[in-house]
Amino acid sequence: xxxxxxxxxxxxxxxxxxxxxxxxxxxxxxxxxxxxxxxxxxxxxxxxxxxxxxxxxxxxxxxxxxxxxxxxxxxxxxxxxxxxxxxxxxxxxxxxxxxxxxxxxxxxxxxxxxxxxxxxxxxxxxxxxxxxxxxxxxxxxxxxxxxxxxxxxxxxxxxxxxxxxxxxxxxxxxxxxxxxxxxxxxxxxxxxxxxxxxxxxxxxxxxxxxxxxxxxxxxxxxxxxxxxxxxxxxxxxxxxxxxxxxxxxxxxxxxxxxxxxxxxxxxxxxxxxxxxxxxxxxxxxxxxxxxxxxxxxxxxxxxxxxxxxxxxxxxxxxxxxxxxxxxxxxxxxxxxxxxxxxxxxxxxxxxxxxxxxxxxxxxxxxxxxxxxxxxxxxxxxxxxxxxxxxxxxxxxxxxxxxxxxxxxxxxxxxxxxxxxxxxxxxxxxxxxxxxxxxxxxxxxxxxxxxxxxxxxxx
Amino acid sequence: xxxxxxxxxxxxxxxxxxxxxxxxxxxxxxxxxxxxxxxxxxxxxxxxxxxxxxxxxxxxxxxxxxxxxxxxxxxxxxxxxxxxxxxxxxxxxxxxxxxxxxxxxxxxxxxxxxxxxxxxxxxxxxxxxxxxxxxxxxxxxxxxxxxxxxxxxxxxxxxxxxxxxxxxxxxxxxxxxxxxxxxxxxxxxxxxxxxxxxxxxxxxxxxxxxxxxxxxxxxxxxxxxxxxxxxxxxxxxxxxxxxxxxxxxxxxxxxxxxxxxxxxxxxxxxxxxxxxxxxxxxxxxxxxxxxxxxxxxxxxxxxxxxxxxxxxxxxxxxxxxxxxxxxxxxxxxxxxxxxxxxxxxxxxxxxxxxxxxxxxxxxxxxxxxxxxxxxxxxxxxxxxxxxxxxxxxxxxxxxxxxxxxxxxxxxxxxxxxxxxxxxxxxxxxxxxxxxxxxxxxxxxxxxxxxxxxxxxxx
Numbered sequence: 001x002x003x004x005x006x007x008x009x010x011x012x013x014x015x016x017x018x019x020x021x022x023x024x025x026x027x028x029x030x031x032x033x034x035x036x037x038x039x040x041x042x043x044x045x046x047x048x049x050x051x052x053x054x055x056x057x058x059x060x061x062x063x064x065x066x067x068x069x070x071x072x073x074x075x076x077x078x079x080x081x082x083x084x085x086x087x088x089x090x091x092x093x094x095x096x097x098x099x100x101x102x103x104x105x106x107x108x109x110x111x112x113x114x115x116x117x118x119x120x121x122x123x124x125x126x127x128x129x130x131x132x133x134x135x136x137x138x139x140x141x142x143x144x145x146x147x148x149x150x151x152x153x154x155x156x157x158x159x160x161x162x163x164x165x166x167x168x169x170x171x172x173x174x175x176x177x178x179x180x181x182x183x184x185x186x187x188x189x190x191x192x193x194x195x196x197x198x199x200x201x202x203x204x205x206x207x208x209x210x211x212x213x214x215x216x217x218x219x220x221x222x223x224x225x226x227x228x229x230x231x232x233x234x235x236x237x238x239x240x241x242x243x244x245x246x247x248x249x250x251x252x253x254x255x256x257x258x259x260x261x262x263x264x265x266x267x268x269x270x271x272x273x274x275x276x277x278x279x280x281x282x283x284x285x286x287x288x289x290x291x292x293x294x295x296x297x298x299x300x301x302x303x304x305x306x307x308x309x310x311x312x313x314x315x316x317x318x319x320x321x322x323x324x325x326x327x328x329x330x331x332x333x334x335x336x337x338x339x340x341x342x343x344x345x346x347x348x349x350x351x352x353x354x355x356x357x358x359x360x361x362x363x364x365x366x367x368x369x370x371x372x373x374x375x376x377x378x379x380x381x382x383x384x385x386x387x388x389x390x391x392x393x394x395x396x397x398x399x400x401x402x403x404x405x406x407x408x409x410x411x412x413x414x415x416x417x418x419x420x421x422x423x424x425x426x427x428x429x430x431x432x433x434x435x436x437x438x439x440x441x442x443x444x445x446x447x448x449x450x451x452x453x454x455x456x457x458x
Numbered sequence: 459x460x461x462x463x464x465x466x467x468x469x470x471x472x473x474x475x476x477x478x479x480x481x482x483x484x485x486x487x488x489x490x491x492x493x494x495x496x497x498x499x500x501x502x503x504x505x506x507x508x509x510x511x512x513x514x515x516x517x518x519x520x521x522x523x524x525x526x527x528x529x530x531x532x533x534x535x536x537x538x539x540x541x542x543x544x545x546x547x548x549x550x551x552x553x554x555x556x557x558x559x560x561x562x563x564x565x566x567x568x569x570x571x572x573x574x575x576x577x578x579x580x581x582x583x584x585x586x587x588x589x590x591x592x593x594x595x596x597x598x599x600x601x602x603x604x605x606x607x608x609x610x611x612x613x614x615x616x617x618x619x620x621x622x623x624x625x626x627x628x629x630x631x632x633x634x635x636x637x638x639x640x641x642x643x644x645x646x647x648x649x650x651x652x653x654x655x656x657x658x659x660x661x662x663x664x665x666x667x668x669x670x671x672x673x674x675x676x677x678x679x680x681x682x683x684x685x686x687x688x689x690x691x692x693x694x695x696x697x698x699x700x701x702x703x704x705x706x707x708x709x710x711x712x713x714x715x716x717x718x719x720x721x722x723x724x725x726x727x728x729x730x731x732x733x734x735x736x737x738x739x740x741x742x743x744x745x746x747x748x749x750x751x752x753x754x755x756x757x758x759x760x761x762x763x764x765x766x767x768x769x770x771x772x773x774x775x776x777x778x779x780x781x782x783x784x785x786x787x788x789x790x791x792x793x794x795x796x797x798x799x800x801x802x803x804x805x806x807x808x809x810x811x812x813x814x815x816x817x818x819x820x821x822x823x824x825x826x827x828x829x830x831x832x833x834x835x836x837x838x839x840x841x842x843x844x845x846x847x848x849x850x851x852x853x854x855x856x857x858x859x860x861x862x863x864x865x866x867x868x869x870x871x872x873x874x875x876x877x878x879x880x881x882x883x884x885x886x887x888x889x890x891x892x893x894x895x896x897x898x899x900x901x902x903x904x905x906x907x908x909x910x911x912x913x914x915x916x
Contacts, residue, residue, distance in 0.1 A: 201678060205776035213739035219789055220659060220859030224703060224761030225752060227745050230786075231699060231764060238696035241689060245682060281671035284815065287685050294683060303682030306689060307779050312766030313787055318663035318821045320789050320860075321765050328688075329771055331677055331778050357742065363776045401678030402778075 005452050010387055012142040013448045017134070021441050024134045025117070028440065029110040032119040032126055038093035038160045044070050047092050051154060058136055060152060065172070067164040070156030074175065077136075078149045084457050085149035086450075087178035087414070090129030090185060091158030094121030095429050102431035116423075116434040123426035127435045128184040129154060131421055131443030139448055147455035151178050161364070162404040169407040179457075180377050181408040181416040182450060184443060186401075187424040189394050191271045194385055194446075196378070197418035199299070199398030200405050202334030202368030204343050205307075207361040208233060208351065210326050216312070217322040229326035230311045236355040237328060240304065240347075245287045247304045247332075249350045255337040259300050259397060262373040266395040270295045298400035302343075303333045335398065340365030369405035370398060371415040377454065381417055384453035388446040393419075421446065463910045468845055470600040471906045475592070479899050482592045483575070486898065487568040490577040490584055496551035496618045502528050505550050509612060516594055518610060523630070525622040528614030532633065535594075536607045542915050543607035544908075545636035545872070548587030548643060549616030552579030553887050560889035574881075574892040581884035585893045586642040587612060589879055589901030597906055605913035609636050619822075620862045627865040637915075638835050639866040639874040640908060642901060644859075645882045647852050649729045652843055652904075654836070655876035657757070657856030658863050660792030660826030662801050663765075665819040666691060666809065668784050674770070675780040687784035688769045694813040695786060698762065698805075703745045705762045705790075707808045713795040717758050717855060720831040724853040728753045756858035760801075762790045793856065798823030827863035828856060829873040835912065839875060842911035846904040851877075879904065 017024075036047035048064050051073045055062035060075035073092060078085070097107035097120045105111035107120035117127070132152065139146055153176070155165055169176065189195045210229035217226055240249050247253065259267060272294045274286060288294060292301060311326025313319040334343055344362050351360045373395055385393045399418065408416040421443030422428070423436045475482075494505035506522050509531045513520035518533035531550060536543070555565035555578045563569035565578035575585070590610065597604055611634070613623055627634065647653045668687035675684055698707050705711065717725060730752045732744060746752060750759060769784025771777040792801055802820050809818045831853055843851045857876065866874040879901030880886070881894045 203678070203778070205778070213741055215739075217739075218859065219761075219763040219765060220661070220791055220857075221756070222858070223763035223789070223791065224755045224759065225744050225746060226739065226741065227743065228763060230767050231695075231701075234692050234695045234764075234767075235701040237689075237692045243689075243693040281673075281675075281684065283671055283684065285685065286683050288683060297682045298679070301682065303677075305677040305681035305686060305778075305780050306692075306770065307677060307777055308770030308772050308781065309688050309692075309784070310768050310770075310772045312764065312768075314766050314768045318787060318789065319765055320661070320663075320763075322763050323766065326767070329776060331681070331776065333678055333681060399678075400680070401676065 005387065005456060009143065009452055010449060013138050013452070014445055016138040016142045017441060017444050017448065020138065024444060025437065025440065028127060028130050029117070031130060032110040032122055033108055035108050035120070036093050036156070037096050038070055038157050039096050041070070044093065044156055048073055048156065051092060054133060055152060058133065058140065065168065067168050069164045072156065072168055073154040075152040076175065077146060079145050080149070083148045084454055085151060085178040086454055087151040087153060087176065087181045088132045089153045089181055089183045089408070090125045090132065091155040092126070092129070093156045093159050094124065094126070095159050099431060104432055112437065115438070116436050117440065118432055118434045120433055122433055122435045123187070123422035124428035124433065125158070125185050127440055128421045128443060131184060131440065132447050134444045135447035135451065138444065139451060147452045150451070151176060165404050166407050166411070169411050173412060176412060178414060180454070181414050183405070183416065183418045184421050184447070185418065186399070186420040187422045187426050188420050189271070190424045192424065194389055194391070194393040195396050195420060196381060196393050197396045197399045198373055199336060199370035200368060200403045200418070201398055201400060202338060202340060202366050202406065203331050203402040204334065204340050204347070204365035205331045205363040206344070206347060207363060208236065208328040208330065209359040209361060210357070212322070212324050214324065216324050219320040219322045223322050226322060228322055230323060232355060232358060233309065233326050233328050236351065236358055237306070239354045240350065244289060247302060249347055250353070251346050252302065252343065256302065256335055257337060260373070263300070263397040266373060266397055267295050267299060270394055270396060299396065299398040300335055302335055302338060304330065306330050333400065333402065334368045336368050336370035338368060340367050366402050366404055367406040367410065368398070369409045369416060371409060371417060373397065375415045376457065377415055377417065380453040380456060381419070381450060384449040385419070385446060387453070388449040389442060419446070463845065463914060467601065467910055468907060471596050472903055474596040474600045475899060475902050475906065478596065482902065483895065483898065486585060486588050487575070489588060490568040490580055491566055493566050493578070494551050494614070495554050496528055496615050497554050499528070502551065502614055506531060506614065509550060512591060513610060516591065516598065523626065525626050527622045530614065530626055531612040533610040534633065535604060537603050538607070541606045542912055543609060543636040544912055545609040545611060545634065545639045546590045547611045547639055547641045547866070548583045548590065549613040550584070550587070551614045551617050552582065552584070553617050557889065562890055570895065573896070574894050575898065576890055576892045578891055580891055580893045581645070581880035582886035582891065583616070583643050585898055586879045586901060589642060589898065590905050592902045593905035593909065596902065597909060605910045608909070609634060623862050624865050624869070627869050631870060634870060636872060638912070639872050641863070641874065641876045642879050642905070643876065644857070644878040645880045645884050646878050647729070648882045650882065652847055652849070652851040653854050653878060654839060654851050655854045655857045656831055657794060657828035658826065658861045658876070659856055659858060660796060660798060660824050660864065661789050661860040662792065662798050662805070662823035663789045663821035664802070664805060665821060666694065666786040666788065667817040667819060668815070670780070670782045672782065674782050677778040677780045681780050684780060686780055688781060690813060690816060691767065691784050691786050694809065694816055695764070697812045698808065702747060705760060707805055708811070709804050710760065710801065714760065714793055715795060718831070721758070721855040724831060724855055725753050725757060728852055728854060753854070757854065757856040758793055760791055760793055760796060762788065764788050791858065791860065792826045794826050794828035796826060798825050824860050824862055825864040825868065826856070827867045827874060829867060829875060831855065833873045834915065835873055835875065838911040838914060839877070839908060842907040843877070843904060845911070846907040847900060877904070
């Protein structure tokens with residue numbers, strides 16, 4: 001427990017949470033029974049109304065904010081303009097539950113087995129943003145007020161790529177005047193340890209289309225004479241990344257910076273058991289040259305993945321065909337200081353230079369986001385986690401995946417922290433999504449502790 | 459007409475063919491009504507019996523020869539042991555007719571439109587091997603005997619890759635004691651001119667399998683750390699053929715020989731209208747460096763075609779997946795002096811050297827075949843074609859595609875000539891397969907002329 005937060009404040013709220021653990025679990029289960037699938041809209045409106053009522057009951061000024069897609073749920077509770085304001089961001093939509101036949105219990109009939117709660121959306125993200133709501137409920141019950149001001153923002157389109165959040169944030173800056181952003185989503189570290197994630201990588205997605213003749217041809221009559229779109233893609237892609245895993249797209253590493261000393265220190269502390277990873281994935285080796293160890297590659301280097309490459313025959317045995325087209329679907333993950341527009345332009349220029357006949361199709365992107373490890377909020381956040389969990393969290397300069405956190409760090413200029421509450425094997429986006437029951441209560445306590453500790457900065 | 463063949467002999471048989479044009483056309487139509495689809499066996503037995511009766515009516519000793527698959531039809535008519543013996547090879551099986559909805563008239567209801575006879579198998583190969591049969595019928599009618607001995611061999615599995623012909627030929631050499639082999643299959647030159655094809659390229663088919671983790675992974679969490687089978691294949695394939703179209707598999711060109719002066723002369727005479735090819739295929743360019751012109755690439759150089767490459771996501775838009783496996787299906791066409799076993803071994807060694815974790819799967823192959831252009835049979839064959847068609851044929855050192863002709867040239871040691879009778883746009887293996895009606899009669903006359911001219915060699 002931190003010296004600056006009164007022990008009795010923490011004790012009181014933790015006691016309330018312990019007393020209400022079963023109630024909160026039951027209410028989470030009730031909430032999980034309601035599908036809210038952004039991909040086809042099922043239940044979105046109903047869950048929006050539930051959240052609105054919930055926030056209003058907690059004394060928030062709350063509304064459903066329309067967007068060009070599903071609405072945002074926005075609630076504000078301003079205790080005192082002199083207190084810090086924390087924005088809590090999450091999402092109320094869930095992934096579709098397919099394939100249903102792989103679930104051991106139905107996705108919208110929450111079931112506890114072996115200490116885990118199974119349901120679609122339990123980890124991603126309902127069990128995490130309800131930790132925020134339940135923590136505030138316990139804080140209000142224990143102390144009559146929240147320790148700081150809270151802006152509560154839930155998106156309804158996170159699982160379909162947050163297509164409207166950038167516009168929404170840009171349009172509503174006056175209602176989003178916080179001091180920092182806290183997001184509880186995703187899993188803790190593979191080792192089970194809690195993590196503070198200071199950044200997320202960005203992403204650009206694109207397709208490369210190579211086209212040959214206007215129809216598939218006979219390889220004996222035309223092979224070696226008529227251009228083969230598969231060879232075209234292979235020779236182009238071979239100029240874009242070498243067999244040591246280095247991206248060789250002209251200028252791609254231009255804005256990549258080495259880790260700061262604090263980031264270096266944090267990266268070196270991140271645990272990875274390579275032997276265990278190899279065994280779990282049935283791999284003989286990782287792509288991991290000594291100068292770019294595991295977490296360096298995922299945090300501070302861009303990576304270039306071919307998500308799919310398809311052209312020509314795909315049946316059994318052989319077919320002597322010369323295919324007429326081929327496509328490679330790709331993503332590049334961006335690190336701090338890289339931008340979607342600059343990287344898209346660089347890839348386009350590279351393709352134009354090396355294979356001008358290949359069509360480059362921009363699919364979309366998301367800028368990266370980074371908050372400095374030495375942010376003034378880092379110390380109280382670490383203290384809050386230790387107070388609730390009894391152990392120092394790991395510090396991760398950036399997670400490998402992509403979230404639209406740049407709208408908070410770049411558009412709003414706010415330090416943004418991802419503090420996940422779900423277990424590493426939560427199976428989000430997969431059948432049998434689950435959350436360890438003890439982590440649900442730990443998330444509620446951690447949130448209460450965070451709000452109490454961040455209040456000390458005023 | 460050749461000086462060595464009596465004009466009256468040719469005139470008599472051509473007259474008989476002219477008189478019976480309609481009869482022969484009707485009988486071909488009747489024959490085409492009977493499906494004989496080797497892929498599923500439909501009609502194979504019935505058509506075998508029809509052919510047996512036909513040959514017996516022509517005075518042949520004929521039988522259905524069992525193989526491990528569909529039987530061979532083998533007929534022999536020995537006029538005089540001192541006469542040359544010509545083996546006529548063809549196939550009585552046809553391709554499946556799917557997709558049926560793309561046929562303008564049903565595939566097994568032969569229909570004449572605009573001077574073409576439409577039916578499955580008309581060009582490939584029923585309209586061509588019946589030309590052999592009708593020619594012999596007219597020769598017998600006009601002269602009471604054939605001008606030379608004939609061994610007539612029809613296969614029932616050509617359309618499924620001739621899996622048993624090599625064994626059959628090896629096992630029945632004593633019944634196949636001919637002086638040369640003539641095959642009428644495939645189309646004449648694109649320009650419409652008749653062709654003598656002295657060789658066929660061989661082929662090896664193989665797959666390259668790259669495997670990564672035991673499941674698809676998230677590209678943000680694992681991309682750049684876990685090996686991507688698509689990148690593995692790209693880097694391997696890029697070592698196997700360069701962007702100038704040269705195969706760079708170690709040792710692959712070892713046994714490739716430059717064309718002989720006669721082959722050079724023949725190749726230079728083969729007409730190709732590049733502008734027309736580009737327009738027909740909607741292409742901006744061909745892969746045709748100046749030192750390897752069009753027909754050189756198809757006749758005297760091996761070519762390496764990726765028939766299909768597949769791995770990872772193939773739906774709309776993007777999916778940030780790191781695929782767990784990928785496969786490339788490939789063929790290499792072989793030229794004279796290359797062998798299946800040597801090239802398979804060279805590819806395997808190359809893969810083992812450059813990407814030992816990639817699985818190399820041998821799918822099968824067929825050796826190339828070549829008959830020298832200055833074969834003693836070339837002159838009478840050319841004279842026979844001129845006598846029947848009024849024009850010198852083109853000489854093609856080797857066709858780009860692959861047929862099992864090596865069983866004749868290598869196992870039996872016989873010079874083998876492919877003399878196609880079908881039009882270039884016969885659409886074999888496709889809907890609306892057709893043969894120009896005038897070419898059917900021309901094929902019959904050409905066969906009669908060939909047998910008369912080859913008889914002069916005795």
